[in-house]
Amino acid sequence: MHSSMIISAIDTHTEGMPTRVITGGIGTVPGTTMAERRTHFIEHLDGLRKLLVNEPRGHAAMSGAILQPATTDDGHYGVLFIEVSGLLPMCGHGTIGVATALVEAGMVPVIEPVTEIRLDTPAGRVVASVAVSNGHADAVTLRNVPAYCDSLDNDIEVPGLGTVRYDMAYGGNFYAIVDLATLDLPFDRAEKDRILASGLRIMQAINDFRRPVHPEDKQIAGCKHVLFLDPASEPAHTRHAMAIHPGWFDRSPCGTGTSALLARQHARGLLSEDQVLRNDSFIGTTFHARAVDTTTVGAAPAIVPAITGRAWLTGTANYLLDPTDPFPEGFVF
Ligand code: PYC
Numbered sequence: 543m544h545s546s547m548i549i550s551a552i553d554t555h556t557e558g559m560p561t562r563v564i565t566g567g568i569g570t571v572p573g574t575t576m577a578e579r580r581t582h583f584i585e586h587l588d589g590l591r592k593l594l595v596n597e598p599r600g601h602a603a604m605s606g607a608i609l610q611p612a613t614t615d616d617g618h619y620g621v622l623f624i625e626v627s628g629l630l631p632m633c634g635h636g637t638i639g640v641a642t643a644l645v646e647a648g649m650v651p652v653i654e655p656v657t658e659i660r661l662d663t664p665a666g667r668v669v670a671s672v673a674v675s676n677g678h679a680d681a682v683t684l685r686n687v688p689a690y691c692d693s694l695d696n697d698i699e700v701p702g703l704g705t706v707r708y709d710m711a712y713g714g715n716f717y718a719i720v721d722l723a724t725l726d727l728p729f730d731r732a733e734k735d736r737i738l739a740s741g742l743r744i745m746q747a748i749n750d751f752r753r754p755v756h757p758e759d760k761q762i763a764g765c766k767h768v769l770f771l772d773p774a775s776e777p778a779h780t781r782h783a784m785a786i787h788p789g790w791f792d793r794s795p796c797g798t799g800t801s802a803l804l805a806r807q808h809a810r811g812l813l814s815e816d817q818v819l820r821n822d823s824f825i826g827t828t829f830h831a832r833a834v835d836t837t838t839v840g841a842a843p844a845i846v847p848a849i850t851g852r853a854w855l856t857g858t859a860n861y862l863l864d865p866t867d868p869f870p871e872g873f874v875f
Contacts, residue, residue, distance in 0.1 A: 558823065579664070602874070623636045653674070664761075695707060713801025716802070718765050
C-alpha cells in the first residue's frame with residue numbers, strides 16, 4: 543500500500559443526505575476559533591476538502607464534517623463542514639450525522655436516554671441532544687446558532703426568469719426563500735433540472751446585486767442556497783426543494799435551511815411562539831423545528847431554532863492518496 547496520507551472516516555446519512563465524518567488523519571488546523579480554522583483551511587488546505595468530496599471518493603452532492611479539538615473550554619469537539627461548494631459556516635444535517643457517529647462510535651461519554659454534545663462550529667456553539675436507547679442514536683435535536691429574517695418580499699431581476707420575489711433568511715447559512723409558483727414550476731422531481739437551473743440563476747443575481755452579509759461576522763456572506771417552497775405548503779407543514787451551488791439538491795430537509803425558514807415563518811407571523819414546523823425535503827424526508835428562545839442578531843430580532851432529525855451510519859473507511867494518483871484533489875465531472 544502506497545499512500546501519503548490515511549484519513550479515517552465514519553460515513554453517515556441524515557435523512558438521505560451523506561455526511562462523511564472525518565475522525566482522524568488531518569491534524570489540528572491552526573486557529574484559536576473554528577471561524578479562524580475555517581479561514582485557514584480555505585486558504586491553505588482546500589485540496590483536502592476536494593480530495594474527500596470530489597469524485598472518485600465522493601460525488602456531486604457529497605458533504606462531510608472534519609472533527610477537530612474543541613476551541614472552547616467546555617466543548618466536546620470542533621467541526622469544519624465541507625461540501626462540494628466549499629466550507630460552510632454551519633451545517634445542520636452534518637451536525638446530526640456527527641452527533642450520531644460520536645455516540646455510536648463511543649467517542650463521547652454516552653448517557654441514556656439523552657447524550658448532550660457541545661460542538662464548536664465556525665458559526666458558533668451548537669448543542670446536539672441525542673436520544674439514545676441501547677447504545678443506538680435514535681434521533682438528534684440540534685440547538686442551532688440564532689436564525690433571523692434578513693428581509694421579506696425582495697424583488698430581483700434574474701436573466702431568463704424576469705422579476706423574482708424572495709425572502710432572505712439566515713440559519714447558519716443564507717437562504718433565499720422562493721415560492722415555486724412564482725416561477726410556474728411544479729414541485730416535481732421530474733422538473734429538477736429546470737428548478738436547479740433557476741436556483742443557480744437566482745443565487746447569482748442575488749450575489750451580484752444584493753449579497754447578504756451577517757451583521758456580526760462579515761466572513762459569513764453570500765447566498766449559495768435557494769429554498770423553493772412547494773406552493774401546497776402550509777404554515778406549519780412545508781415541503782421544499784433546496785438548490786445549492788454549484789448544482790445539486792440537498793437530500794435532507796437541510797438543518798440550517800429549516801432554521802432560516804423557521805425564522806421567516808415567525809417574521810411573517812405564520813407560526814405561534816412554540817409551534818412546531820414540519821419541513822419535508824425534496825425526497826420526502828422530514829425535520830421538525832421549533833423556536834426555543836428569542837434573541838437578536840445585529841439589530842434584527844432572531845430565534846434560537848431546535849431542529850430534530852435522524853442519521854444512520856453507513857460505513858467506515860480509510861481514504862488514501864497514492865503519490866502517483868493523477869487526481870490528488872479528485873475531479874468534478
Ligand atoms: O443541513 O444545514 C444543512 C445543509 C446545508 C447544506 C446542505 N445541508
